[in-house]
Amino acid sequence: MVDESNTRRIMVITGASRGIGAETARVAAARGDHVVINYREKAKRATVLAEAIEAEGGSASTVGADIADEAEAGRLIAAVVAEFGRLDVLVLNASGGLERGAEPDYAMAINRDAQLRLVRLALPHIPSGGRIVFVTSHQAHFHGRKPVPAEYEPIAASKRAGEDALRALRPELTERGIDLQVVSGDMIDGTIIVQLLRRRNPDAVAARTEHGALPTVTEFATAVVDAADAVSGLGHTTYVGGQDYLAGASTD
Numbered sequence: 050m051v052d053e054s055n056t057r058r059i060m061v062i063t064g065a066s067r068g069i070g071a072e073t074a075r076v077a078a079a080r081g082d083h084v085v086i087n088y089r090e091k092a093k094r095a096t097v098l099a100e101a102i103e104a105e106g107g108s109a110s111t112v113g114a115d116i117a118d119e120a121e122a123g124r125l126i127a128a129v130v131a132e133f134g135r136l137d138v139l140v141l142n143a144s145g146g147l148e149r150g151a152e153p154d155y156a157m158a159i160n161r162d163a164q165l166r167l168v169r170l171a172l173p174h175i176p177s178g179g180r181i182v183f184v185t186s187h188q189a190h191f192h193g194r195k196p197v198p199a200e201y202e203p204i205a206a207s208k209r210a211g212e213d214a215l216r217a218l219r220p221e222l223t224e225r226g227i228d229l230q231v232v233s234g235d236m237i238d239g240t241i242i243v244q245l246l247r248r249r250n251p252d253a254v255a256a257r258t259e260h261g262a263l264p265t266v267t268e269f270a271t272a273v274v275d276a277a278d279a280v281s282g283l284g285h286t287t288y289v290g291g292q293d294y295l296a297g298a299s300t301d
């Protein structure tokens with residue numbers, strides 16, 4: 050565990066045992082933040098990541114919690130507060146709905162309700178100057194304005210609902226001096242989600258790659274960490290890849 054927690058920012062990243070969350074943890078730790086790697090099931094993977102970060106001179110810890118479970122979400126925030134007394138950056142990266150056997154209402158539960166609840170739990174412990182970064186996809190961000198592959202529709206609708214719920218908090222965030230940033234990515238090369246989609250609906254992935262190479266996990270994770278530093282205004286959206294999505298769309 051760290052002993053410089055008064056000088057390092059405390060960044061909690063949900064769903065950081067693999068993929069974009071894990072890479073976000075690596076990039077943020079390399080820049081000097083203490084990263085709290087939240088995972089749902091893969092404790093070993095999260096521990097190996099934290100050890101790798103520490104071996105590189107960074108600072109990291111792990112907390113297991115299914116953020117879709119109210120009690121576990123509460124325990125995640127309580128564990129961070131018990132250890133550090135605060136959290137400076139909350140990266141809302143964990144997402145779901147494509148899991149095999151997921152209940153039909155799970156997408157809304159994880160992508161909207163759990164995000165809002167976690168923010169509500171965290172807010173009293175985020176000091177003024179802190180920030181929340183919501184990670185989303187173009188297909189979710191532009192839901193209702195651009196077509197979405199059928200498999201992804203419930204995820205897109207629920208992630209957009211989550212983004213809207215967070216944006217509705219802007220007056221309260223302003224009052225508290227806390228920033229909200231949204232980072233939206235095209236399909237990200239090499240991720241499990243894109244591998245799954247490629248298997249279930251190869252045309253949907255091909256339709257994205259015909260516009261150019263997909264962004265890498267490192268490019269997207271770097272944009273997420275940049276958003277945790279940015280001075281671009283409350284509610285700003287950073288777009289990564291997919292220039293065709295942005296052409297002609299009103300980008301908010």
Ligand SMILES: NC(=O)c1ccc[n+]([C@@H]2O[C@H](COP(=O)([O-])OP(=O)(O)OC[C@H]3O[C@@H](n4cnc5c(N)ncnc54)[C@H](OP(=O)(O)O)[C@@H]3O)[C@@H](O)[C@H]2O)c1
Pocket residue numbers: 063064065066067068069070087088089090091092114115116117141142143144145159184185186187233234235236237238240241242243
């Ligand atoms: N992949 C893409 O192409 C893409 C594109 C644009 C935006 N994004 C966004 O980027 C984010 C990360 O995507 P990804 O592809 O890296 O995801 P991923 O590979 O599916 O990673 C999922 C991570 O979230 C954790 N997780 C899942 N459900 C959780 C829960 N209920 N509570 C806590 N942790 C949970 C998993 O932990 P365990 O392994 O321990 O279960 C794992 O660490 C998502 O918000 C996604 O919408 C992804």
